[in-house]
Structures are given as C-alpha cells and as structure tokens.
Amino acid sequence: xxxxxxxxxxxxxxxxxxxxxxxxxxxxxxxxxxxxxxxxxxxxxxxxxxxxxxxxxxxxxxxxxxxxxxxxxxxxxxxxxxxxxxxxxxxxxxxxxxxxxxxxxxxxxxxxxxxxxxxxxxxxxxxxxxxxxxxxxxxxxxxxxxxxxxxxxxxxxxxxxxxxxxxxxxxxxxxxxxxxxxxxxxxxxxxxxxxxxxxxxxxxxxxxxxxxxxxxxxxxxxxxxxxxxxxxxxxxxxxxxxxxxxxxxxxxxxxxxxxxxxxxxxxxxxxxxxxxxxxxxxxxxxxxxxxxxxxxxxxxxxxxxxxxxxxxxxxxxxxxxxxxxxxxxxxxxxxxxxxxxxxxxxxxxxxxxxxxxxxxxxxxxxxxxxxxxxxxxxxxxxxxxxxxxxxxxxxxxxxxxxxxxxxxxxxxxxxxxx
Amino acid sequence: xxxxxxxxxxxxxxxxxxxxxxxxxxxxxxxxxxxxxxxxxxxxxxxxxxxxxxxxxxxxxxxxxxxxxxxxxxxxxxxxxxxxxxxxxxxxxxxxxxxxxxxxxxxxxxxxxxxxxxxxxxxxxxxxxxxxxxxxxxxxxxxxxxxxxxxxxxxxxxxxxxxxxxxxxxxxxxxxxxxxxxxxxxxxxxxxxxxxxxxxxxxxxxxxxxxxxxxxxxxxxxxxxxxxxxxxxxxxxxxxxxxxxxxxxxxxxxxxxxxxxxxxxxxxxxxxxxxxxxxxxxxxxxxxxxxxxxxxxxx
Numbered sequence: 093x094x095x096x097x098x099x100x101x102x103x104x105x106x107x108x109x110x111x112x113x114x115x116x117x118x119x120x121x122x123x124x125x126x127x128x129x130x131x132x133x134x135x136x137x138x139x140x141x142x143x144x145x146x147x148x149x150x151x152x153x154x155x156x157x158x159x160x161x162x163x164x165x166x167x168x169x170x171x172x173x174x175x176x177x178x179x180x181x182x183x184x185x186x187x188x189x190x191x192x193x194x195x196x197x198x199x200x201x202x203x204x205x206x207x208x209x210x211x212x213x214x215x216x217x218x219x220x221x222x223x224x225x226x227x228x229x230x231x232x233x234x235x236x237x238x239x240x241x242x243x244x245x246x247x248x249x250x251x252x253x254x255x256x257x258x259x260x261x262x263x264x265x266x267x268x269x270x271x272x273x274x275x276x277x278x279x280x281x282x283x284x285x286x287x288x289x290x291x292x293x294x295x296x297x298x299x300x301x302x303x304x305x306x307x308x309x310x311x312x313x314x315x316x317x318x319x320x321x322x323x324x325x326x327x328x329x330x331x332x333x334x335x336x337x338x339x340x341x342x343x344x345x346x347x348x349x350x351x352x353x354x355x356x357x358x359x360x361x362x363x364x365x366x367x368x369x370x371x372x373x374x375x376x377x378x379x380x381x382x383x384x385x386x387x388x389x390x391x392x393x394x395x396x397x398x399x400x401x402x403x404x405x406x407x408x409x410x411x412x413x414x415x416x417x418x419x420x421x422x423x424x425x426x427x428x429x430x431x432x433x434x435x436x437x438x439x440x441x442x443x444x445x446x447x448x449x450x451x452x453x454x455x456x457x458x459x460x461x462x463x464x465x466x467x468x469x470x471x472x473x474x475x476x477x478x479x480x481x482x483x484x485x486x487x488x489x490x491x492x493x494x495x496x497x498x499x500x501x502x503x504x505x506x507x508x509x510x
Numbered sequence: 511x512x513x514x515x516x517x518x519x520x521x522x523x524x525x526x527x528x529x530x531x532x533x534x535x536x537x538x539x540x541x542x543x544x545x546x547x548x549x550x551x552x553x554x555x556x557x558x559x560x561x562x563x564x565x566x567x568x569x570x571x572x573x574x575x576x577x578x579x580x581x582x583x584x585x586x587x588x589x590x591x592x593x594x595x596x597x598x599x600x601x602x603x604x605x606x607x608x609x610x611x612x613x614x615x616x617x618x619x620x621x622x623x624x625x626x627x628x629x630x631x632x633x634x635x636x637x638x639x640x641x642x643x644x645x646x647x648x649x650x651x652x653x654x655x656x657x658x659x660x661x662x663x664x665x666x667x668x669x670x671x672x673x674x675x676x677x678x679x680x681x682x683x684x685x686x687x688x689x690x691x692x693x694x695x696x697x698x699x700x701x702x703x704x705x706x707x708x709x710x711x712x713x714x715x716x717x718x719x720x721x722x723x724x725x726x727x728x729x730x731x732x733x734x735x736x737x738x739x740x741x742x743x744x745x746x747x748x749x750x751x752x753x754x755x756x757x758x759x760x761x762x763x764x765x766x767x768x769x770x771x772x773x774x775x776x777x778x779x780x781x782x783x784x785x786x787x788x789x790x791x792x793x794x795x796x797x798x799x800x801x802x803x804x805x806x807x808x809x
Binding site for chain 2 (some may be wrong): 094096097100101104108300303304305306308309310311312313314315488504505
C-alpha cells in the first residue's frame, strides 16, 4: 500500500463528499426537524388562549386571595357580584366565573359558564383552591410558615438501577434509562440515515469511475487496495466530520436556547448523571464501526456494476439489510428490548450497530455490548480484506448480465488469480 | 525501453492474447492494430499491470512493472471519461498527484498544456461545461501532466475532428522528441502510417505482423501498380502474375503476385511509347491490414 496515494484518494473523496448536498442535508437535517418541532410547539402555545375566570365570594378576602394566585394560561379576576360576573360573561370579558363559599372551614366552589372549562383548567383551579384551603386551615391551627412548608412537602419517589458486579456485589445508580433510551433511539435513526447516505455516495462514485473508465487510469497509477482503502478512509473521515458537526451544532443550539423555558424544563427532567461515559463511547463506536461496515459493503456492491446509473440497484441488498435492522430497532426493540430475535440480532454485524445501543439502553450488560462490538469490528476487517481482493478483479469486469453474474465472474477470476 | 516477451493471457479456455513479443525503444512510437476483440485492450491491461499475464513478461528497463514504475506511465483509455462535476484544475491535480507529482509542479505544467493544446476554458471551469473536444484535450492533459516515460493511448484519434486529430498527432510526436516510449492503438491506418516507427498487428490474440513500418511494407514488395495506358482491363488481366485488376476512373489498380511481374506489365503498356501513369508501389498499411485481417469490408 502506498500511503501518499492513499491520502490523495482519501482527501479527494473527503472533499467531494463534504461538498455534496447530501452531506449538508445530513448535517442540518436533525436541526431542521427539531426546529420545525419547536415552531409547531410555539404556534400551538400561542394558539392556546388564556382563560379568564371571574371569582366571586361573599367573603371578598377569599376572592382576593385566589385572584392573586398565578396560574399557567389562566387569568383570575375578582368580581363584585354574581350579576356583574354574568354581565361580563355575556360581554365575553369572562370565559367562566367561580363562586367560592366557605362552609364549616371548607371551601365549596362551583364554576359557571357557557362551557365548563377543560380538564387542564379545572385541575389548575383545583390546585389553586387546594392551596388556598391549606393556608386557611394553617391559619386556623396557628401554624408557622415553616410548618406549612413542611406540610406541603410531597413524598419522595425515585427509581434506582440495580446492577451486579462480577464479584456479586450489588451496585445501584440513578435511573437514566429514559435518557439512554432516547440517545440510542436517536443514534438508531442517525446511523440509518448516515449509512444510507454514505452507502449510496460511495457506490455511485465507484460505479461511475468504473463506467467512465477512470478506474483503469487510477489503477494504472496505484493498486486497487490503495484505492479501495483510500475511498473508505475518505468516507469515514466524512462520517466523522458529520458526527462532529452535528455535535457542535447541537451544542450551539443548546447554548442559544439556554433561556428557553421549555428546553430547560425538558433538560431538568432528564437524568444525565447516570449516563456512563462508556455508554456514550460505545454508542459512538457502534455508529462508526457500523458505518464503516456498510461502507465496505456498498463499495463492494458498487464495484460490481458498470455504470453509475446501476449503483442504486447494486446497493439494494445493502439498503434492505439496513432497513431490516432499522425496523427491528424501531418497532420490535423499542417495545420489547429483551425479545429473543432482537437479542440474537444485536450480535450479528449487519444489525448490531442499530440494535445493540437500544438493547444496551435497556439494561443489557457492557460485556455483551463489547463482545458485539468486537464481532462487528472483526467482521468489518475481514469483509474489508476480502472486498479489497474482490475489488481488484471487479473493477475490470464489465458484465452486462447483472450483479450476480458479475459476482460469479469475479469469483472465478479471483480463484484463477487473474 | 519497453520489452514484451511471449506475452499470453487466457480467460478459461479463451486465448485472448498469445505469444506477443515486441519492443519499444526510448523515443519510438509503436502502433498496435487489430480488429475489435483482437486482444488490444487485454494487452494494454497487462502492460499497465491491471492484469497478470498467463505467460510471458513485460519489462521496463529490464524490470517488471510494479508500483514503483506506475508513476512513469501515462494512460489514455479508449472510452473517455472525467468527473463531470470537477473543475479542470481539480481533475488534473488529482491524476497528477496520483502519479506522484507535487501540486506546485502540476499547476505550472497545467498552464503550459492548456495553452499548448488550445483548451477553450478556464482552469476552474467544470468539466461538464466543456465541449466534447475540449474534454478530450483535458483528458490528454491528465495523461501527460506527469511527463510519463511510457505512454499508452487506446484509440487516441477516435471521435476527434481533423483539427483536434492534428493536435493529438503533434502531441504524440512531441512525446517522441522528449524520448518517451509511446504505444497506441488505432483503427485509422493513416495515423499509424504517418507517425509510427514500429507496427504490431494482432488478430484473434495472435501477433501476425511486427516490425518497423518500412520493413513490413518492403516485405510485401511492390505488388501494386497504378496504370493509365491504352491497355484494357482484360488485356492487363491476361498478363501472367496479375492477381486482380480494379478500375479507378481512367486508371487501373493492378495487384501482382510478384513484384517482378511489373516489368512485363510495363513493357506491354509502353509498347507504343508514352503513357501518363505507371507507378509500382508497396501496399499501404491499410491494405496490408485488410489483407491480413482477411475481411475487406470491415474498417
């Protein structure tokens, strides 16, 4: 292998790939999807009108105390009489009105209106009334504000993950399955599109070079192995760039939106503390090794056809395999991660890069994942070595009878060591 | 110097090339001719190291062609193709670097070649925006940018208009001046005749003729006579040693079995004195090619 020429080929592939529209789409797509999601969310938030509710009580103190409470999407307004409330309701200044009475130290309230408010509004009102009643009771029992706070303290409930170390000790950690699951799910989708993009790119390029006889010129400059590995190196560098670019953009968008309430709320709900670095590293390794595996396969398929137009047909088997893994991952594994077929397939190189992260997120051991990764890497190396040998012969075979005929012809030539 | 010794290539039972031997000295041009499917491309692929010969060897300056020798080869394939979305410069740069040239050197040479071959376009024009003729010129540049010592051109004249064919011919002759070995295949015998020093003809993978152009022509002797005289076709045909007579306007094209038969024909034609034409010539390469190929209609 000539490393100088390997680099010439790799950097050429890299330059072309990074400039291609599919690369740019690949980098920006996740953000476009998220952005559209946020926009739709924002539009829906806007569309939700604030419900204005009038509060009347024979004891104006109660009405005043209630009106002072701040509730989401709800405006509470003290009114002086039921008549006044009805008038305002008719004038559509109020959506509903609430009559609060106090009997035997308990609050009895009724909401009136042309329509009873929706469940969310009712729940909010209920909460407001609850806290009002609590503070009234607290006053009656002469409780200090600290005591009230103590009373209001909800009971704690949390989940802990249990794992067993090799020496039989029990280890607990915070529950992070939700985040892990989301990450592996995202990785599954990301890998799928990454692989599809690069598989078609590399197959197209090789078939095109073969069809235009550029291949013969290249192979008279350097050997097939250097060309094959150069192509792969270029594609892997491009995939890495996409990973880094996506990560960078993700960081930038989180930074820009750091003041966004709903994002903070979402992040606060996620438990990142239980995400071990090993999980993230395994995830990235699976993405990389998986992309490489499929890139090798796509390159091999691409070298079997004689024209760029035939490349999509050539990588059809690759696409189907990928699709099968994706379906298994998204449909079966997400619902039933311990499914027998999923477990088996998470060790098979064609599917493991998609399935193993999901299985791992659902509590499978690191050991299993590492074994699966080793199998994937090893198969990639074997496949690459075999493909490089095939490639040398393939690129000189111009068989019009289809991919399988080409494959047979190549194998025969390989055996006779042409 | 390129030496090819008893080169052979079998694909299963098919003998694509058999016992091919020739040599090209530095500063010589060799034409490889043969009909379609005669084994030219297979021969080129073996010279390029893309295929391993079944038997025989290819030696460059006494060594087998390996990775080390690849930087001094320039190859123009029969079916032309470049990356359509690339610019002229990117394209030439890529192929140049693959032959081990430094980018700076390639840049300098590219300017020279663009002007020399009269490429219409700028260096950062995309290939697909160029006319076919200009694309072919760019491909020739990619073939020659690294100043190859062994230049292999597969049908370099096919698809070229007369002006571009002349440019191509000049480029090949310039290579000879530089001392490069050039081997090219062609269907056009006129090109071969004009610029080749040596000639190899293959038929069904076998070498049927090989040697210096003049030697080959001489080996067939002067068996062609162009005649303009009072003699009729029938009278000429009656002369012993005349194989065929064709009427070409007022002239007759006579094929002889033996150059010596020309003397008898001359005496018969000039028995009444002056005649406008009697020209006894060697066969043209095209005629030799047709004769050897055994198929007069094709070409």
